[in-house]
Amino acid sequence: MHCILPSPCGPLRIEASPQAITGILFLDEDVPVLPPTSPLLAEACRQLNAYFTGQLTRFTLSLAPAGTAFQQQVWQALLTIPWGEQRSYGEVASAIGNPRAVRAVGAANGRNPIPILIPCHRVIGANGSLTGYAGGLERKRWLLAHEAKC
Incomplete structure (x- = not known):
C-alpha cells in the first residue's frame, strides 16, 4: 500500500x-x-x-527497510544522528566499527529506501561538502538547511 x-x-x-x-x-x-x-x-x-513545519524532530514510526546485513547496520547508525547534525561517511564507518568501510558506507547510504525517516541526508563528505544524494543534491541541501533553521 x-x-x-x-x-x-x-x-x-x-x-x-x-x-x-x-x-x-x-x-x-x-x-x-x-x-x-x-x-x-x-x-x-x-x-x-x-x-x-519544524514541529517534529524525531520520528516514531515502525520502519522495515529491505537490505543486506551491512546496509541495515549503516541505516541503524544513521538513525542515531541527531536532528540538525551531520556526520561524515568516515564517522559513520567508525560508528559501525569498520573505519575502513567508508566507500561501502557511502554505497549503503545511497541505497537507503526510506530517506528522511532514516536521515541519510545528514551524511556529508569529510571536508563538509555535500556529496551524492539519491534524491538529488538540491533536496539534500534543502533538508539540511531546514533542520539548521528550525
Whole structure:
C-alpha cells in the first residue's frame, strides 16, 4: 500500500506493509495527491508534515527497510544522528566499527529506501561538502538547511 504526500521537496510516495514503512520515493513530476489508506500511512503523513513545519524532530514510526546485513547496520547508525547534525561517511564507518568501510558506507547510504525517516541526508563528505544524494543534491541541501533553521 502507498500514498502520495505533497512536500517542500516535491511529492513523496510513501510505501508501507501492514506493520511498517518500507519506502519513501522522491517523485520528480507532479502527481495527484493520493490519501493514506491505512492508519500507519496516515501517521507517516502526519509526522512528515510536522517535520516539514519544524514541529517534529524525531520520528516514531515502525520502519522495515529491505537490505543486506551491512546496509541495515549503516541505516541503524544513521538513525542515531541527531536532528540538525551531520556526520561524515568516515564517522559513520567508525560508528559501525569498520573505519575502513567508508566507500561501502557511502554505497549503503545511497541505497537507503526510506530517506528522511532514516536521515541519510545528514551524511556529508569529510571536508563538509555535500556529496551524492539519491534524491538529488538540491533536496539534500534543502533538508539540511531546514533542520539548521528550525
